[in-house]
Each structure stands twice: as structure tokens, then as C-alpha cells.
Amino acid sequence: MPEILYEVNKWINFLEDFRGFHNDKLEKQKVLVASLLADGHNLGFAKMSIASGVDEFALRRASEFYLNYDNLSKAQQTLVNYHHSLCIVKNWGSGQSSSSDGMRVPINSKTIYADYNAHYGIRKQDHYVLINKLLNLGDKLYVETMSYKRLQIRAKNTTINEKTGRISKKKCFGKSLANKAPSMFLIMLDNKLKYNGEKLYKIDTTKCKASQYNHFLDEYNKKELKDRWNKGMYIQRDCYSAFLIMNVNDDLKSINREISRLKKLKLNGYKLISSMGI
Known part of the structure; x- marks a missing residue:
């Protein structure tokens, strides 16, 4: 598969469509192609790093910088336009219709408002x-x-x-x-x-109710969906829930509220909400 991509790139330079990528060295091409294959085949960066010999961090960075929607769409358009320019495709008509693999997705009713x-x-x-x-x-x-x-x-x-x-x-x-x-x-x-x-x-939400838990008092206070702030603590509800979930125990059913452990987290560089009192 990599050899096919390299050969096609020699024909049409579709790798140039990835904005910010300079297609001048084989090593740079190898990183981008490996990232494309990892994403396209859903292999993951760890396995692709082993298979290709490319550093996993380099694969992740290439995916983050180059494999966005605009770049992929532009590269795909280049491939389709080149395919349309070939003489052999005229045997299948004007190119206004496609005989591609597809999947039929049924809907409840036929309507002109379908999208x-x-x-x-x-x-x-x-x-x-x-x-x-x-x-x-x-x-x-x-x-x-x-x-x-x-x-x-x-x-x-x-x-x-x-x-x-x-x-x-x-x-x-x-x-x-x-x-x-x-x-x-x-x-x-x-x-x-x-x-x-x-x-x-x-997380087991029947046991660990992060949106209702108060780790200061070790109690659960039921809140309505419209209540986005924790009363008395001045902490946004979603931020506080994320903080509590970060400190969930291994059983995924309870929250570790040891203040000494939270202090250790802060010393190790974790940013804690100032309202936590740590």
C-alpha cells in the first residue's frame, strides 16, 4: 500500500494538497503516508509505528497538523480529477454518475424534505x-x-x-x-x-454521581438540569464533575476525596480549580 501511494504521488503530487507539508524529502513523505494509513486502516499510531519504523510521536503530530477535513477533501478532489482525466473512464459515460460501493440507509418515509x-x-x-x-x-x-x-x-x-x-x-x-x-x-x-x-x-453513574457530589462534605445534593453552578462553592457544574471524575477510584463507583493526594497532584504539576481549597 505505501508503494502505491508513492507511485500515485509521482503522477499528481497529491501530498502537496496537505497544507503546510513540503513534499521534498522521502522521510517526510514516509511520516505523512504512515499517518494516512494509520488513520485510514484504523490501526492506531502504536501499531503503525512498529510496522513502519516511524516514531509514534511523529505520527501523532503529522495527523494533528495535516489530516484535517480541508486537506483531506482537497487531496481527494485531486485524485478524483486525475481519475476523470483518464481516457478509459469515457467508456463509462460522461462522469456525471458514479458506480461506487455504497450502503443503502432506509428512512421512515419518502419525502422531498429528506436530507x-x-x-x-x-x-x-x-x-x-x-x-x-x-x-x-x-x-x-x-x-x-x-x-x-x-x-x-x-x-x-x-x-x-x-x-x-x-x-x-x-x-x-x-x-x-x-x-x-x-x-x-x-x-x-x-x-x-x-x-x-x-x-x-x-463510570458507574448509579454509584458515582459526579454532578451531585460534594467532596468537601462527602454528601450528594440533587440538582436540577438548569442549575449549572454549584451553590456555595462558585464552581461551574461541568468543570467540577470533570475534576471529580479525574479522581475516581479504580472500582469506578466512588470518588477519592483524600486531600493529601490532591495536594500531591498539585505538586506534580496538575492544575486544580482554586475553589478546591488546595
Whole structure:
């Protein structure tokens, strides 16, 4: 596969389409090609580093700098235009239609208002870009378990809004969840971590309720979704939850609130929220 990419690059210099990359030395080409293969074949940088002999850090940096949506789209356009310029393609028509491999995705009804489903194609590519950025920050990632199916369920009972006196909408997060595809993102992230010998750590939210926990008092205070700040502590709710999850115990069911350990973290260079009192 690398030899094929090198040969095609001699024909059309598609590597020049990666903005900021100077296609002058073979070693530089090797790093970019190895990064493309690692991302395209979903091998991960660790395995590609072993297979190619290229430093893993160099692969990660090349992916971060060059493998963005604009560069990939431009390189793909160069390849398609060259393919269209060949004489043999005229045997299959004017080139306005394509006989490419595809997947049929059924929808509930046929309508002129139908649009492309972002769950496929571009959304998946965006997920990989974000995953590569996350893996550059570290390889031990925690998430809270969540039922996305429940978020898509519409309310059954009709209620009246107390402020407006109107009927409340039975709106759910079905469309936004389908577009953003968070469940697919977590599966892709977990697969990438497994290639590097790690896994995605899932917090047990029935035991470890980070959004409700107060590590100062060692108690749980239930909050409404609209409450974005912790009362009395002046800490934004999501930031505080992330801090607590960072200090979760190995059982993933409880939070380690040892102040001495937090002080050690700060001495080792970790930035803690000033409101923590450490």
C-alpha cells in the first residue's frame, strides 16, 4: 500500500494538497503516508509505528497538523480529477454518475424534505479527527455511562407551562443525537484505545454521581438540569464533575476525596480549580 501511494504521488503530487507539508524529502513523505494509513486502516499510531519504523510521536503530530477535513477533501478532489482525466473512464459515460460501493440507509418515509444523514460519512470522519486530538492529550479516558435511547423518548403526558400557560412541547433529543452520534463516537474511541492496549473507562453513574457530589462534605445534593453552578462553592457544574471524575477510584463507583493526594497532584504539576481549597 505505501508503494502505491508513492507511485500515485509521482503522477499528481497529491501530498502537496496537505497544507503546510513540503513534499521534498522521502522521510517526510514516509511520516505523512504512515499517518494516512494509520488513520485510514484504523490501526492506531502504536501499531503503525512498529510496522513502519516511524516514531509514534511523529505520527501523532503529522495527523494533528495535516489530516484535517480541508486537506483531506482537497487531496481527494485531486485524485478524483486525475481519475476523470483518464481516457478509459469515457467508456463509462460522461462522469456525471458514479458506480461506487455504497450502503443503502432506509428512512421512515419518502419525502422531498429528506436530507443527508450526518450520522454517516462526514460525521464519522469528524469523530476520528476529534479522537486523534484526544489521544494526543492522553490514553486514559473516562466517560459517564448514559442511555441515549432514553433521551430520544418523547414525553407521553401533556403538561401546561406555568409561566406561559401554553401546552409544553413534547420535544426530545432524537434529531440532535442522530446528527451528533455520541454512541458511535464512544465505540470508535474505545476501538482506538484498544489498538493501543488501553480501554475506555466507564463510570458507574448509579454509584458515582459526579454532578451531585460534594467532596468537601462527602454528601450528594440533587440538582436540577438548569442549575449549572454549584451553590456555595462558585464552581461551574461541568468543570467540577470533570475534576471529580479525574479522581475516581479504580472500582469506578466512588470518588477519592483524600486531600493529601490532591495536594500531591498539585505538586506534580496538575492544575486544580482554586475553589478546591488546595
